[in-house]
Amino acid sequence: MGRWKRWLHLADEFYKAPYRGAIAREKRDQEDLFMLLVFSELMGVPNPASYYTLELQPILLENFHDWHTRMGMEKSPLDNFRCC
Amino acid sequence: MVSMNAIYLVVTGVVFVLLGYRFYSKFIAEKIYRLDPNFETPAYTKRDDVDYIPTDRIVLWGHHFTTVAGAAPIIGPAIALIWGWLPAFIWVVLGTMFFAGVHDFGALWVSVRNEGKSIGSLTGEVISVRARNLFMIVIFLLLLMVNAVFAVSISNALVATPSSVIPTWSAIAVAVVIGVLIYKMHVPILWPTIVGTTILYAVIWVGDQVPVELPAVVMGLSAGPQWILILFGYAAVASLLPVWLLLQPRDYINGIQLFIGLGLLYAAVLLAGPEITAPAFNMDAKVIGAPPLVPLLFVTIACGAISGFHGLVASGTTSKQLDKEPDARFVGYLGSLGEGLLAIATIVVVSAGLGSSEEWRAVYSEFGIHGIDTFTRGGAGILASGLGLPVEFAATLLTVMAVLFAGTTMDSGVRIQRMIIQEWGTIYKMPFMQNHYLATLLAVSSCLVLAFGAGGSDGQGGMLIWPLFGTTNQLLAGITLLVISIILVKLKRPYKYTLYPMFFVTAMSVLAALYQLMGFFENGQYTLLAFDLLIIVAAILVILEGFSAFNREKANTV
Numbered sequence: 001m002g003r004w005k006r007w008l009h010l011a012d013e014f015y016k017a018p019y020r021g022a023i024a025r026e027k028r029d030q031e032d033l034f035m036l037l038v039f040s041e042l043m044g045v046p047n048p049a050s051y052y053t054l055e056l057q058p059i060l061l062e063n064f065h066d067w068h069t070r071m072g073m074e075k076s077p078l079d080n081f082r083c084c
Numbered sequence: 085m086v087s088m089n090a091i092y093l094v095v096t097g098v099v100f101v102l103l104g105y106r107f108y109s110k111f112i113a114e115k116i117y118r119l120d121p122n123f124e125t126p127a128y129t130k131r132d133d134v135d136y137i138p139t140d141r142i143v144l145w146g147h148h149f150t151t152v153a154g155a156a157p158i159i160g161p162a163i164a165l166i167w168g169w170l171p172a173f174i175w176v177v178l179g180t181m182f183f184a185g186v187h188d189f190g191a192l193w194v195s196v197r198n199e200g201k202s203i204g205s206l207t208g209e210v211i212s213v214r215a216r217n218l219f220m221i222v223i224f225l226l227l228l229m230v231n232a233v234f235a236v237s238i239s240n241a242l243v244a245t246p247s248s249v250i251p252t253w254s255a256i257a258v259a260v261v262i263g264v265l266i267y268k269m270h271v272p273i274l275w276p277t278i279v280g281t282t283i284l285y286a287v288i289w290v291g292d293q294v295p296v297e298l299p300a301v302v303m304g305l306s307a308g309p310q311w312i313l314i315l316f317g318y319a320a321v322a323s324l325l326p327v328w329l330l331l332q333p334r335d336y337i338n339g340i341q342l343f344i345g346l347g348l349l350y351a352a353v354l355l356a357g358p359e360i361t362a363p364a365f366n367m368d369a370k371v372i373g374a375p376p377l378v379p380l381l382f383v384t385i386a387c388g389a390i391s392g393f394h395g396l397v398a399s400g401t402t403s404k405q406l407d408k409e410p411d412a413r414f415v416g417y418l419g420s421l422g423e424g425l426l427a428i429a430t431i432v433v434v435s436a437g438l439g440s441s442e443e444w445r446a447v448y449s450e451f452g453i454h455g456i457d458t459f460t461r462g463g464a465g466i467l468a469s470g471l472g473l474p475v476e477f478a479a480t481l482l483t484v485m486a487v488l489f490a491g492t493t494m495d496s497g498v499r500i501q502r503m504i505i506q507e508w509g510t511i512y513k514m515p516f517m518q519n520h521y522l523a524t525l526l527a528v529s530s531c532l533v534l535a536f537g538a539g540g541s542d543g544q545g546g547m548l549i550w551p552l553f554g555t556t557n558q559l560l561a562g563i564t565l566l567v568i569s570i571i572l573v574k575l576k577r578p579y580k581y582t583l584y585p586m587f588f589v590t591a592m593s594v595l596a597a598l599y600q601l602m603g604f605f606e607n608g609q610y611t612l613l614a615f616d617l618l619i620i621v622a623a624i625l626v627i628l629e630g631f632s633a634f635n636r637e638k639a640n641t642v
Contacts, residue, residue, distance in 0.1 A: 012273040013143040014339065015266065017405065018151070019332040024134040026326065 028070075035060060035067045087359045090436040090466075093169075094353050097177050097428040101421050104181030109417040112186055113410065116572065116581055117193045123409040126200035130404075136200060139405040141414050148402045148419040150339035152188075152394045155490035156387035157427040159237055159455040162434050163550060164384040166448050167377045168366040169435040175381055176431065179389025180424030183585045187561055189416030190568040190582055191395035195403035196412060197571075203399045203564050207626070210570045215629040218622045222560055223396065224504050225619055229553040230393075231319070231497045231527075232534040234490040236549070239311035241456040241483050246295035247476065248483040254287040255337065255488055262333040280333075281340060285481075292480045312535055315494070320528045323499040324520060331495055338492050342426075345485045349429045349463060352470030353436075362435035362444050374451040375551075375599065382592035383554035388427025390589060392560025394420060430459055437462025452548055456486045501527035537611030548609075552600060552616060555593045559623035562590035566630040573637045590627060594620065 038056050040047040047053060065083050068076055076083035113119045127138040139147075164172045191203055198206055204223065208216030242249055262280045265271040298307040305313070322330055369377070387393070398416055406412060438444045438461060447458060464479035473481075502523045509517025516522055534549065565586035572579040597620045604613040 008272070008274060010140065010143055010146075011277065013140060014146050015273055015332070015336045017137075017139050017143050018147045018335060018401070019327050020133075020137065021135040021401070021404075022327045023332075028134070 031063070032067060032070070035063065039064075087361070090353050090358050090360050090432045093173065093360065093432055093435075094350065094428065097173065098425065100177045101180050101424050101428075104185060105417055105421055108181060109185055109189065109413050112189065112417075112581060113413045116577060117190065117412070118577070119193070119410045119412060121408055121410050123196075125196050125406045125409060126403065127405055127407060130199060135401070136404045138407040141407060141411040144402060144405055144407075144411070145415045145418055146339060148397060148415050149422040150335065150342055151397050151401075152387070152391070152419060153342060153423040153426050153489075154387070154493040155234060155237060155456065155486050156391070156393075156493075157423050158430050158459050158486050158489070159233075159550065160385040160388055160554065161427045161430040162455050162459045163452055164381055165362060165431065165434045165458070166366060166372075166374045166451055167369050167381060168363045169360060169431055170364040171377055171381055172385060172431050173428070175385055176389050176424055176427045179385070180421055180427075183390035183561075183589065184388075184394070184420035184424065185417040186582060186585060187390055187565055187568075188394045188398050188420040189412060191398040191564050192403050192406065192412045192416040193409075194568050194571050195399035196406055196409060200404040201399070203395050203567060206399070206567050206571075207563065207630075210567055210574075211626070211630050211633045215626045218626050219563060220504065221622050222556060222563070222619065222626070224501065225615065225622075226393065226553070226556045226560060227497050227501045227504070228530055228534055229549055229556060229615075231316075231494050231501070231531040233549045233553050234494045234497070235312050235315045235319075235531065235535050236308075237455050238315055238487050238490050238494075239308045241460070241487050242311050243297075243307050244457045245460065245479060245483040246297045247292045247480040248487060249296035250291035250294060251284065251287045251480065251484045252291075252487050252491070254291075255284055255484070256330065256334070258283055258287075259330055259333040259337055262337070263329045266333070267328040277336075277340065280337060281344075284337065284341075284484075288480050288484055289477065291484075292474075292477050309536070312532075315491075316528045316532055316535075319494050319498045320524050322495045323502055323527075324524055331492075331499070334488075334492050334495065338488050341485050341488060345482070346426060346429060348467060348471065349433060350425075352463075352467045353429070353432055354470070356466050356470030358436040358466055358469065360432075360436045361439065361441045362448075363441070366448070368445070369451075372449055372451070375603075379592040379595040379599065380551055382589065383551050383558050383596040385427065386554040386557040386561075388423055388430075390420075390558065390561050390585070391423075392557045392562070392564055394423075395561065395564035433462035433466050434458050435462075437465040439465070452550060455550070456483065456490075459486060498524070498527050498531070501530075534611065534615070537609075549612070551596060552612060552619070555597045555600065555616075556619050556623075558589045558593035559597075559619065559627075562586050562593065563623070563626050563630065565589070566627060566634065570630065570634050570637055573634060573641060576641050594624070 037047065038053045038060055041050045068083070125138070127136050130136040131138070161172050161176065194206060195201055195203070201209070204216060204219050207219045242252065258280050262276045265276045266273065298310050300306065302310055382389070402415060406415065438447050438458065447454065460479050460482040463482045464475050467473050467478035467482070468475040502520070505523040505526050506518050509515065509523070517526070565582045569579040569583040569586060572582060597616055601613065601616050601620070604610070604616060
């Protein structure tokens, strides 16, 4: 990497690094809310759009374990839905 | 009196702190903290790309330095000059070398060695859970005072230098535009930086031409208190906005300002070579009602010599991003050294830039009434003769710089306060406190109580909180040094390099707190009296518990 490019990289990092965590956390919070919407029926919260959100469940399943542990539930909160 | 050129002061200060980095920090790194290049830091072991992420040491140093260096190393020394330049200079230089460096570096090191935990959690682990809870209270009070004192300083500066009003508020617009360009439109960093900085300096020129003053009285409030209310209104809104929109670009612009400002000041002093007109020891200090130098000097200059706030930053965010353990020396020790350099620059401009010895005495006629204003006045004179800038423009430039530092600290201070209130809401199961808006309102109103409770409705004398802020900050530093010492005892390593500074700062801050307690009682300032009492009780309890933990560990290792 040339010297100029390295300086630009450092400036870019100097801009982004301090707030990387805060922004990622905010993003995650929004995604958590979305997770709750998608899996709400399974936890007994009525969801009028469940016909559509059902389709999204397999896609979000990857993040499911992280999500429920983050929400303070050690094991999967869903009866028919073993995750860990 | 023999006059002395300010260049000697600058060179002596810089050489000493650099020697401190070269030799003392090396000794501490090798013999005491024993940094290991092969140690896997939390940035790798707990990597989540959110908080834990290995970061280039230069970036991390820049981030750490700009977070810890704000308006405080400017205001503290500017007030402390009332005792003459020599005591302030010696305390800043020795403080940076033997206190701040070891403290910041140590906080970073213990956190890295303990999975990136903050000093607060470590207090819970090595001392006790009760000590941890009290520690949280001390942190909250510290933030409260930071916000109150900075609001008063900014309002004083805006009233004293009306030409800084337009640039100060325009900086917010510039920041928002940079934020949108970089975050939303993915524009590479170079152009927003160049254009943003250029616009900022152009607006400083505009501000110089168009000074803005608030109406003399609105609803019984003079201009100072009006600004304080506007500032807290702004801080409340700013702390609720997404960080990418305002806080992130504002911090970045400030970082650049800090480097430019430091460069300009040092260059101007070296080019102008002004004579120091302030007395080395001000024999009149007592006559004009300044408090005794010991212990008040050691709390008036907190940031710049040693500051507990740095430990919070070092163990809160910096430790989670440290790439290799030996980088801790570079980031921690050099970070505090950067702040020491800002404090030295302030001492130099305030002791050499205010005109003749008589003029200097006319300015320093009372304790605690000056802060940013003397720095900008002194600095402007030196920038004018050193770099040929117009005096008015230079004064506006330095005011804007200092106000921006204080403003950003306020923004993030209110934000952190809000988060602590929300955390208390969760711990003590009070859902209303978890609400974003309500928590912000609580944070801001507690600051307002302090800002007005201290100075009355005219907002004058608000700087009286400054020594109390310093006291809290130093007590926090004492607690951090104690935690580091306990961990060193556990590891069977020499602990005197952290324990002796701990004794010194704690003794000075407790003495200062007691002295202030008497003053608040005599003047009937009961709000401050209550704050002071709370701080003394909380800090002493933490320290006593700390000593019992220290002795327990010492007995275990024998």
